[in-house]
Amino acid sequence: MPKGSVSADEVSLIAYGYDGSTSLTGQPDAVVHISSEAQAQAVMRLAQEYAAPLFPRGAGTGLAGGSTPNGGVVMDFAPMNRVIEIDRECLMAVVEPGVITGDFQTVVEKMGLFYPPDPASLKQCTLGGNVATCAGGPRCLKYGVTREYVRGLHFVVPGGEVIRDGGKYIKSAAGYNLSQLFIGSEGTLGVVTEVTLRLIPLPETAGTTLALFKDLEISASAVNGLLESGMLPSVIEFVDKTGIDCVQRTWDMGIEADVEAMLLIESDGYLESVRKELVLAKEICHRHGAKRVELAMEKPERDRLWKLRRSISPALSKLMPNKLGEDISVPRSEIIHMVREIRDIASRNDLMIPVFGHIGDGNLHPNVLFDMNNGEMMRRVENATSELIRAAVGVGGTLSGEHGIGMLKKDFLPLAIPSINMDYYRRIKTLFDPLRIMNPAKIFDM
Amino acid sequence: MLDRKEQLKDIGDGESKLDPLSACSRCAACQSACPSWSATQLETRSPRGRVQLIRAFNDHRLADSKELREALFTCLDCRACETACPNDIHPGQLSLLKRAEIMPDGLPRRIRRMLTNAPLLHAGMMEFGMGAMRLLYQQTGLRHWLRSSGLLHSMPKLERLDRYLPEIPGKPARASLPEIVPATGVKKGVVGYFLGCAMNVLFPDAALSAVRVLSLLGYDVLTPRGIVCCGAPQMTMGEIDSAKEMARRNIRAFDEVDIIVTDCAACGAEMKGYEHLLNVDQALRFSAKVRDFAEFVEPFIGDMEILPGCYTWHAPCHLAHAQGVCDPPKRILKKIAGEFLELTEEDRCCGSAGIYWLTNPQIADNALERKLRFIRETNADTIVTSNPGCVLQLLAGKSEGDEWNVKYLSEVLEVAMQGRMENCDSSRETNLLLSNNKRGVIR
Ligand SMILES: Cc1cc2nc3c(=O)[nH]c(=O)nc-3n(C[C@H](O)[C@H](O)[C@H](O)COP(=O)(O)OP(=O)(O)OC[C@H]3O[C@@H](n4cnc5c(N)ncnc54)[C@H](O)[C@@H]3O)c2cc1C
Ligand code: SF4
Ligand code: SF4
Numbered sequence: 001m002p003k004g005s006v007s008a009d010e011v012s013l014i015a016y017g018y019d020g021s022t023s024l025t026g027q028p029d030a031v032v033h034i035s036s037e038a039q040a041q042a043v044m045r046l047a048q049e050y051a052a053p054l055f056p057r058g059a060g061t062g063l064a065g066g067s068t069p070n071g072g073v074v075m076d077f078a079p080m081n082r083v084i085e086i087d088r089e090c091l092m093a094v095v096e097p098g099v100i101t102g103d104f105q106t107v108v109e110k111m112g113l114f115y116p117p118d119p120a121s122l123k124q125c126t127l128g129g130n131v132a133t134c135a136g137g138p139r140c141l142k143y144g145v146t147r148e149y150v151r152g153l154h155f156v157v158p159g160g161e162v163i164r165d166g167g168k169y170i171k172s173a174a175g176y177n178l179s180q181l182f183i184g185s186e187g188t189l190g191v192v193t194e195v196t197l198r199l200i201p202l203p204e205t206a207g208t209t210l211a212l213f214k215d216l217e218i219s220a221s222a223v224n225g226l227l228e229s230g231m232l233p234s235v236i237e238f239v240d241k242t243g244i245d246c247v248q249r250t251w252d253m254g255i256e257a258d259v260e261a262m263l264l265i266e267s268d269g270y271l272e273s274v275r276k277e278l279v280l281a282k283e284i285c286h287r288h289g290a291k292r293v294e295l296a297m298e299k300p301e302r303d304r305l306w307k308l309r310r311s312i313s314p315a316l317s318k319l320m321p322n323k324l325g326e327d328i329s330v331p332r333s334e335i336i337h338m339v340r341e342i343r344d345i346a347s348r349n350d351l352m353i354p355v356f357g358h359i360g361d362g363n364l365h366p367n368v369l370f371d372m373n374n375g376e377m378m379r380r381v382e383n384a385t386s387e388l389i390r391a392a393v394g395v396g397g398t399l400s401g402e403h404g405i406g407m408l409k410k411d412f413l414p415l416a417i418p419s420i421n422m423d424y425y426r427r428i429k430t431l432f433d434p435l436r437i438m439n440p441a442k443i444f445d446m
Numbered sequence: 447m448l449d450r451k452e453q454l455k456d457i458g459d460g461e462s463k464l465d466p467l468s469a470c471s472r473c474a475a476c477q478s479a480c481p482s483w484s485a486t487q488l489e490t491r492s493p494r495g496r497v498q499l500i501r502a503f504n505d506h507r508l509a510d511s512k513e514l515r516e517a518l519f520t521c522l523d524c525r526a527c528e529t530a531c532p533n534d535i536h537p538g539q540l541s542l543l544k545r546a547e548i549m550p551d552g553l554p555r556r557i558r559r560m561l562t563n564a565p566l567l568h569a570g571m572m573e574f575g576m577g578a579m580r581l582l583y584q585q586t587g588l589r590h591w592l593r594s595s596g597l598l599h600s601m602p603k604l605e606r607l608d609r610y611l612p613e614i615p616g617k618p619a620r621a622s623l624p625e626i627v628p629a630t631g632v633k634k635g636v637v638g639y640f641l642g643c644a645m646n647v648l649f650p651d652a653a654l655s656a657v658r659v660l661s662l663l664g665y666d667v668l669t670p671r672g673i674v675c676c677g678a679p680q681m682t683m684g685e686i687d688s689a690k691e692m693a694r695r696n697i698r699a700f701d702e703v704d705i706i707v708t709d710c711a712a713c714g715a716e717m718k719g720y721e722h723l724l725n726v727d728q729a730l731r732f733s734a735k736v737r738d739f740a741e742f743v744e745p746f747i748g749d750m751e752i753l754p755g756c757y758t759w760h761a762p763c764h765l766a767h768a769q770g771v772c773d774p775p776k777r778i779l780k781k782i783a784g785e786f787l788e789l790t791e792e793d794r795c796c797g798s799a800g801i802y803w804l805t806n807p808q809i810a811d812n813a814l815e816r817k818l819r820f821i822r823e824t825n826a827d828t829i830v831t832s833n834p835g836c837v838l839q840l841l842a843g844k845s846e847g848d849e850w851n852v853k854y855l856s857e858v859l860e861v862a863m864q865g866r867m868e869n870c871d872s873s874r875e876t877n878l879l880l881s882n883n884k885r886g887v888i889r
Contacts, residue, residue, distance in 0.1 A: 009513045010509070010511060010513065011490055011511060011517055014498065014507065015489040015517075016489055020474065021472075059477070061473065076489075078488075078489075079487045098487070123477075124474040125474075313532060314532035317533045
């Protein structure tokens with residue numbers, strides 16, 4: 001281990017004890033700053049020998065407490081941040097896990113290439129973290145989530161062996177696809193040390209449509225109208241009335257009081273086709289009874305239309321000290337049903353639960369607002385959360401679309417996953433990690 | 447959610463009911479903006495990390511330690527995190543205040559305080575010191591000898607100091623600046639001019655340019671005798687009481703004017719912050735009067751002489767992030783520059799940060815390299831900025847192949863204005879005034 005790569009002082013132990021979830025905090029016994037695959041192997045070998053628990057960490061922006069330690073050793077992948085190769089001919093890139101997602105996108109976009117997955121945290125999260133949580137974002141409606149872009153992985157398993165899977169080829173029908181098993185495993189099977197990512201050509205331009213509706217139902221029928229029209233928007237985002245009100249309490253965005261729902265629709269591609277799609281989107285929204293529709297092609301105007309959607313998170317933090325961002329994923333046909341259900345749950349539990357999210361792919365973020373210091377409120381929050389998840393599972397959905405389970409939601413996982421599946425999870429875990437040292441007590445208990 | 451004032455006031459107050467730092471959602475949106483994080487990739491060198499450490503300290507989960515101080519003292523106070531934070535948290539300022547709180551008040555600290563306070567409170571003393579340095583170090587050939595003998599290489603800190611130290615001008619600005627410089631032409635009003643320490647002794651030409659521009663715009667310019675250092679150096683060292691004393695003196699000095707203009711971004715930020723530092727009505731009124739040079743003059747800039755050459759703008763942190771003044775200097779430059787070239791990451795810290803370049807060379811150099819890379823990419827021949835620290839830093843980083851120069855906004859603006867004046871009427875009046883009044887009216 002090079003000098004300075006292990007920290008065990010009080011200050012470091014506190015600084016590596018949390019992630020982007022507001023309520024989960026732990027403390028490790030040591031932090032190892034990893035800067036090469038060989039170092040990761042050495043740590044994994046030692047940990048196996050001493051049965052020391054390991055907690056992989058990218059940038060610690062996870063929202064489910066996935067990287068939070070409980071004793072043991074944090075493996076910090078932030079220093080391992082080289083873009084190893086961008087292969088134009090194959091449209092592939094090879095990167096280390098600590099590369100910041102947004103930095104990577106900037107690099108490839110300068111070359112006219114495109115890496116679409118766009119978690120809202122892209123300026124700060126790592127590609128390794130994205131792989132471990134199968135991160136998504138608004139653009140995934142058209143382009144798919146992280147999973148769709150991973151073509152190969154280096155994966156170090158407890159004991160220090162490296163599994164090298166996949167490569168710079170698009171298709172493979174040879175053997176089990178281990179990469180796909182590791183994606184979304186949240187550091188419970190081993191650690192990612194290298195990722196091969198598929199790239200696509202960068203679209204020429206993009207445009208935005210904002211549509212406001214006086215009725216929830218109508219907004220959902222407009223979404224169906226859009227998706228049945230033959231075009232595929234890159235993004236369809238949704239904000240409900242509570243969400244709009246929350247933002248407007250802090251910043252007046254000029255949205256009328258009778259608006260019940262807002263849709264943001266993005267098209268990208270060649271200029272002509274983007275223009276055509278915007279006009280079509282406008283027509284469809286109007287046909288489905290939109291109250292007001294605005295179009296924008298230029299960056300400042302598009303930013304203006306996005307302003308409300310982007311202001312939601314900070315606006316919520318101004319209303320209440322804590323928020324629990326749920327991440328349910330439901331069949332698109334059930335969205336309206338789900339949003340109504342969420343309203344009922346909010347009023348039943350006397351809580352504020354604004355809803356926003358990626359309505360185009362059925363992934364919604366109802367955010368339960370609360371104050372952690374209010375014990376009685378915490379009970380209502382717990383109740384509401386479990387009702388929310390039950391409701392999502394009840395309509396044929398699941399409890400996390402993109403944030404992962406981590407610590408935060410593991411108690412609820414059995415609600416969505418049949419027990420036989422859970423049984424196979426445990427067998428797979430035992431196969432890779434017999435001593436249970438990898439990110440223990442995450443996703444599910446053994 | 448508490449506003450900024452309460453956030454900064456409540457710091458360290460374990461009793462406060464609502465922990466203002468709890469509004470930090472730990473989202474890390476501040477991280478990529480932070481130069482000390484970029485240089486190290488360490489959570490303990492990131493804004494989020496600093497907020498969480500301060501929080502732990504306040505909650506008695508963390509004791510004072512060498513590592514805690516390192517985490518706080520490696521903050522460059524560039525405030526980029528504060529622009530980036532969606533939740534109105536101020537990690538930079540919180541770190542600064544916490545430094546002051548945890549520094550033990552031993553003898554070494556008192557000696558250092560004494561040594562630094564004296565020249566900062568008495569401009570004459572600083573001028574004397576600089577003059578002595580110029581004579582003994584630069585003019586006797588000592589500098590030349592030290593450089594050529596190779597001795598400097600064996601003393602990295604000293605070598606660094608030498609590399610950063612510019613040729614000290616023969617005369618400080620105060621020596622040629624009367625207390626009042628009258629407006630040129632029709633008088634519009636009176637403004638106060640805050641002459642910062644570094645502007646005074648290291649960049650007197652730029653300071654005089656600023657005064658002449660204000661006069662050319664029709665303002666009587668008052669540079670009071672009673673001003674002292676703005677207090678920023680003391681704040682970065684954790685000497686909050688000294689900084690408060692300086693604030694009080696400056697507030698008194700400018701009692702009579704309604705607008706106070708400064709051409710030093712760091713001084714401007716510090717003085718706009720007096721309201722939080724002192725938290726009294728007088729300070730509130732004072733801070734509301736402070737304007738950055740660009741902020742004040744921009745509305746008056748009409749048609750100008752177009753200057754030949756390619757210009758770009760490096761935005762000082764204490765202008766862009768601490769004061770939120772981003773567009774005015776660029777709008778001015780776009781009006782007067784033959785060609786204006788955008789600088790990538792224009793508002794990212796160059797690594798100067800007071801004496802940070804000396805105390806934390808590794809992180810400072812990392813920030814500087816990044817800045818220089820983008821500067822070189824522009825191919826501009828003049829880098830315009832408005833902060834002495836940035837000028838020193840950029841010049842220290844300039845290497846042999848670099849053909850660009852660094853100028854103050856006031857200097858390039860003056861040239862453009864004088865050029866235009868010469869075409870219409872004469873502005874000799876102001877110049878004359880300044881040169882007639884040569885010997886220190888302000889003493
Ligand atoms: C403001 C904000 C907005 C967000 N928006 C989105 C969004 O739109 N979409 C979305 O999907 N997520 C979003 N997130 C969540 C988060 O950014 C993602 O989950 C991201 O993928 C986490 O990356 P990270 O590098 O921070 O990983 P961490 O938080 O450090 O870790 C996350 C998980 O990955 C594991 N892990 C990390 N690195 C490795 C590795 N090298 N090998 C093995 N396991 C590893 C950890 O053990 C942990 O289980 C958001 C978060 C924030 C704070
Ligand atoms: S002020 Fe600058 S150096 Fe300090 S925490 Fe903020 S971004 Fe980092
Ligand atoms: S300081 Fe602001 S940007 Fe940084 S983690 Fe806290 S809330 Fe997020």
